[in-house]
Amino acid sequence: MVDFGFSLSPSSRIDLDEFDRKTFDRLLALEPDAKKCMECGSCSAVCTASRYTETSVRRALHALRNGCGAQAVEELKGCQFCGKCTMVCPRGINTRHLILSILKIYGAL
Amino acid sequence: MIYEGKQRIWSDYQKEIPDDHYFYVRSCIRQAFFTGSEVAFLDITRNRLGKDIFESEHHTTCGGIAYHSDTIPHETVMTIVARQFALMHKYGYENYVCSCITSFGVYAETLETWREFPELQAKIAEILMKTCRLEFAKPKYIVHASDLIFKFRYQIAARAVHKLVNVRTGKPLKVVEHIGCHYSKMFPSKGVGGAEYPYVLAGMVEAWGGEVVDYPERRHCCGFGFRQYFVQANRGYSLSNTHKKFESMEPYHPDCIVTNCPGCPYFLDRWQYVIAEQTGKTYGGDGRGIPVLTYEEMAGLVMGYDPWDLGLQTHQTPVESLLDKMGIVYDEKSKYLGKGGKDLGQPAHPSCLKI
Numbered sequence: 001m002v003d004f005g006f007s008l009s010p011s012s013r014i015d016l017d018e019f020d021r022k023t024f025d026r027l028l029a030l031e032p033d034a035k036k037c038m039e040c041g042s043c044s045a046v047c048t049a050s051r052y053t054e055t056s057v058r059r060a061l062h063a064l065r066n067g068c069g070a071q072a073v074e075e076l077k078g079c080q081f082c083g084k085c086t087m088v089c090p091r092g093i094n095t096r097h098l099i100l101s102i103l104k105i106y107g108a109l
Numbered sequence: 110m111i112y113e114g115k116q117r118i119w120s121d122y123q124k125e126i127p128d129d130h131y132f133y134v135r136s137c138i139r140q141a142f143f144t145g146s147e148v149a150f151l152d153i154t155r156n157r158l159g160k161d162i163f164e165s166e167h168h169t170t171c172g173g174i175a176y177h178s179d180t181i182p183h184e185t186v187m188t189i190v191a192r193q194f195a196l197m198h199k200y201g202y203e204n205y206v207c208s209c210i211t212s213f214g215v216y217a218e219t220l221e222t223w224r225e226f227p228e229l230q231a232k233i234a235e236i237l238m239k240t241c242r243l244e245f246a247k248p249k250y251i252v253h254a255s256d257l258i259f260k261f262r263y264q265i266a267a268r269a270v271h272k273l274v275n276v277r278t279g280k281p282l283k284v285v286e287h288i289g290c291h292y293s294k295m296f297p298s299k300g301v302g303g304a305e306y307p308y309v310l311a312g313m314v315e316a317w318g319g320e321v322v323d324y325p326e327r328r329h330c331c332g333f334g335f336r337q338y339f340v341q342a343n344r345g346y347s348l349s350n351t352h353k354k355f356e357s358m359e360p361y362h363p364d365c366i367v368t369n370c371p372g373c374p375y376f377l378d379r380w381q382y383v384i385a386e387q388t389g390k391t392y393g394g395d396g397r398g399i400p401v402l403t404y405e406e407m408a409g410l411v412m413g414y415d416p417w418d419l420g421l422q423t424h425q426t427p428v429e430s431l432l433d434k435m436g437i438v439y440d441e442k443s444k445y446l447g448k449g450g451k452d453l454g455q456p457a458h459p460s461c462l463k464i
Contacts, residue, residue, distance in 0.1 A: 001386065001387070002386045002387075002460075004344070004383060004386075004387070005341050005342070005344075006341060006342060006343070006344040006345040006348065007345050007348070007387060008345060008348055008349050008352055008384070008387060008388070009345050009346065009348075009349040011349070011353065013353075
């Protein structure tokens with residue numbers, strides 16, 4: 001093997017054919033309001049934890065829609081459940097409860 | 110869609126390409142990478158098709174490599190471009206044809222900048238006069254050399270000695286066409302078919318008997334990217350882009366790849382060796398790679414040029430599999446002989462990619 005000083009980077013492409021929807025469907029059955037999210041980012045803008053950690057509800061929901069459950073859990077690990085995100089959601093989603101459900105269903109709690 | 114409506118929309122994607130009388134500028138890197146391409150272009154257009162293509166030894170680089178590497182400012186590039194255009198005017202030409210896609214993008218960007226900021230154009234004209242004593246001028250038409258070959262594709266087809274057809278099976282060869290990003294992605298109106306339906310290479314392939322492969326990553330960048338490649342640590346990005354394209358085209362079993370950019374054929378050709386060394390995978394079947402050609406090389410093969418006169422022996426991925434399919438007779442012994450029979454030396458054998 002020749003050492004070129006650089007190598008192939010793994011592909012970040014998401015294969016939706018290999019997306020296991022069962023876990024995501026369980027979440028939607030419990031939290032149908034999750035479908036309403038338009039990823040506006042209001043929740044992330046007011047998030048206290050996001051200032052000091054990688055916490056982002058918007059990114060977490062985006063990751064879930066693309067079949068990346070583990071990444072979503074990582075995004076929500078810093079949540080302190082203060083509920084400020086729920087107060088500002090323009091779609092009226094109970095984001096605090098949604099975060100709790102995501103962490104339970106995806107095995108972090 | 111209603112047929113007339115479709116026709117009208119398609120007309121927006123067309124480009125006016127004058128028939129004759131061009132001022133030709135070469136590429137900095139193509140002469141080193143693909144040694145016979147520009148010579149073939151000049152021979153085909155001048156001697157076979159009888160066109161007036163003028164070339165001056167006084168023209169220089171367009172400055173594109175330095176510009177895209179952030180080592181010179183835009184004003185410097187514009188002055189270099191203004192000098193090229195001034196030379197064209199000095200020799201009595203209005204039509205400008207360039208060999209390089211990066212240059213083509215730089216020229217299109219410069220002309221657009223001058224159109225939008227006339228005060229900048231006046232400043233560059235003044236700098237040009239002070240530094241070079243040349244009169245400022247702009248070309249009436251600016252085309253890429255592949256536009257010209259596209260325009261004359263049927264005339265070339267009429268003179269064809271070989272077709273893009275497998276002589277054993279009689280079926281059209283499957284050709285992947287790859288357009289350089291700076292051809293029409295930045296200024297869609299400057300390219301045949303715009304950014305969405307670039308037809309410049311597909312038109313040549315179809316006119317010469319081949320079949321264009323439509324694969325998922327067809328419009329993905331080859332991965333060159335000046336900043337990706339120039340820093341060794343970043344070359345993995347470049348390699349990964351090319352790898353993505355090869356993985357995408359592999360199921361369609363292409364017979365060859367044709368490109369119209371200096372960087373694309375280089376990377377699609379050379380990275381096949383690097384991918385083979387790093388992963389052990391080859392894409393051409395039987396441990397071989399997929400031959401990569403420039404459009405001039407493809408036109409040259411169709412018109413019956415000797416493959417070694419076209420410089421095909423300098424490719425990393427051997428082209429013999431394609432020559433055999435097209436029924437082109439070649440002399441294996443003279444592959445590495447230069448002008449006057451001078452021995453060019455033999456390349457080293459890679460451990461995976463068969464040559």
